[in-house]
Amino acid sequence: MNRKFTRREFGMMAGAGVAASTLAAPAIGQAKPKLVVVGGGPGGATVARYVAKDSKGAIDVTLIEANARHTTCFFSNLYIGGLRSFDSITHGYDKLKSDYGINVVQAFAIGVDAARRTVTVAGGETFSYDKLVVAPGIDFEYDAYEGYSKEVAETFPHAWQAGPQSQILRRQLEAMEDGGVFLIAPPPNPFRCPPGPYERISLVAQYLKQNKPRSKIIAVDAKDKFSKQALFQEGWARHYEGMIEWLPLNITGGVKKVDVRGKTLHTGGESFKGDVINIIPPQRAGAIALAAGLANESGWCPIDPFTMASTRVPHAYVIGDSSIAAQMPKSGFSANSQAKACAMAIRAALTGSRAFEPRYSNTCWSLIANGDGVKVGASYQATKEKIASTDTFISKTGEDAATRTATAEEAEGWYAGIVADIFG
Ligand SMILES: Cc1cc2nc3c(=O)[nH]c(=O)nc-3n(C[C@H](O)[C@H](O)[C@H](O)COP(=O)(O)OP(=O)(O)OC[C@H]3O[C@@H](n4cnc5c(N)ncnc54)[C@H](O)[C@@H]3O)c2cc1C
Known part of the structure; x- marks a missing residue:
């Protein structure tokens, strides 16, 4: 990528009050600093886009992503529940290439040489970097339950990495007889998207109520409580009375063994038979983060709260689900x-541009039924020890239908906005 600045871009840079010298654009013939990003999800694709956009060509950005297209996990429960098409939650990388000059490489990264500052992908090609961002999301502890494995997950899908797994689960639900049992095993903490399993229960319930009303949902949880619990349980009683049985850890002792032939989950005590079985296993950082030495003994990656820089590997940053963002x-x-x-931190390090104190925020919307949305969120501040929440908000039980509809609409607006911010 050797894009020349247009006259207008130079004007914009001057107009933004950034002295040309602070950008440290390389002299003619001198190599540009290189950023390599592993993983093209919400974390990796956003960082690639923002560095390319805001450095205006001063940094060479390569994005290494295993798949040609990314299906977002967010809104994948809507697809599974029949409220969204698969295509509407699947996005390509064309704009990142054409509009931002990012070198998008479709490959699976298998190793990082921190001393040489290179990333190796399957097939052997290597990419050198000045700074590296690792954003591979999550991987699963497939040995957590006796009889469970990556292969078993093709039969009892987790659908916790969206894509083919979500399609398997949707097909199984469509094929299930009326009167069948949807058995779900939510994971222990920490895991991707704390309200996600309970939104899934809600939207599967909605699908079953409309299409197979004699069916039941049983949740064998690995926890005793969960995110937005009062809101979900109130909604389940209102929309799906008698359909959902949620069993906390202290009742069952959690899943211990998986019997594929018998379509059964065995706990410390009772066993549960299902017609469709959705096991969401315990999780850890994506494999490449572990291979690169970025994770600690917890299986997740410690970071500097101000920059998301790894505290273990120099010149590397970890963002998204793999990181320990407190x-x-x-x-x-x-x-x-x-x-x-x-x-912002990477641009500052590579070009000398100014870095400001980071501001972090989050909102998680969930649908309890079509048009019945709830949310939880917070703002966050970096402190020396951790990323700490400064204020929080959550929907209330007993809210009127208009508020819930407005929250559901807000979620739709957020989806459109965030995918444009990630994929351009
Ligand atoms: C059912 C469900 C519902 C959710 N709902 C919401 C919601 O409503 N709101 C919300 O904010 N969040 C939601 N989430 C959570 C959200 O999807 C994740 O937190 C988010 O995707 C994390 O982004 P990431 O970039 O860290 O990882 P990912 O989204 O997993 O992206 C990682 C990318 O890296 C690629 N990759 C991994 N390893 C390699 C490698 N070695 N080489 C090359 N590429 C690699 C993968 O192919 C993938 O494209 C939901 C999650 C689930 C499962």
Whole structure:
């Protein structure tokens, strides 16, 4: 990528009050500083776009992403529940290439050499960097339950990385007989999208109520409480009376063993049979983060709260679900917010541009039924120890229908806005 500045862009740079010298644009013939980003989800694609956009060509940006297109996990429950098409939650990288000059490489990163500052992808090609962002999302603890494995997840899908897994779950729900049991096993903390399993229960319930009303949902949880619990349970009683049975850890002891042939989940005590079984296993940072030495013994990656820089590997940053962002939940909103702070820090490090104190925020909307939306959110501040919440808000139980409809509409608006901010 050797894009020349247009006269207008130079004008904009001067107009923004950025002295040309602080941008440290390389002299003719001198190589530009290089940013390599691994993972083109809400975290990685946003950081790539913001660095490319705001450095106006002064930094060479390469985005390494395993897939040609990204299906967002957010709104994938709407797809599973029949409220959205698969295409409407799937996005390509064309604009990042054409409008921002990002070098998008479709490949799976398998290793990082921190001393040489290179990333290697399957097939052997290497990419050198001055700064590296690792944003691979999550991976799963497939050995958490006896009888469970990556292969079993093709039969009992997690659908916790959106894409083919979401399609399997949708097809299974469509094929289920009326009167069947949808069995779901939400994961222990910490995990991607704390309200996500409960939004899934809600939207599966809505689909079943409309199409297979004699069916039941049983949730065998690995926790005793969950995000927005009062709101969800109030909504379940209102919309889906008698359909959903949520069982906390202290009742069942959690899933211990998975029997694929018998379509059964065994806990410490009772066993549960399902017609469609959705196991969402325990999670950790994406494999490349572990391979690169970015994760600590918790399986997640510690970061500097001000910049998202790794505290373990020099010149590397971790954003999104793989990072330990303390009080920020693992959400698409958080990943996008962290990416912007990280982009500012990287530009400052590579070009000498000014960095301001980062401001982080998050809102997680959930649908309890079509047009019945609730939300929880906060603003966050970087402190020496962690990213700490400064104020929080949450929908209230007993809200009127108009408020809930407005919240659901807000979520639709947010989706349109954030995918434009991520993918251009
Ligand atoms: C059902 C569900 C509902 C959700 N709803 C919401 C919501 O309403 N609001 C919200 O804010 N969040 C929601 N989330 C959470 C949100 O989707 C995640 O927090 C977010 O996707 C995290 O972004 P990320 O960039 O860290 O990871 P990801 O979105 O997982 O992106 C990582 C990318 O990296 C790529 N990758 C991984 N490893 C490699 C490698 N080695 N080489 C190359 N590429 C690689 C992957 O292919 C992927 O494209 C939901 C999640 C789920 C599962």
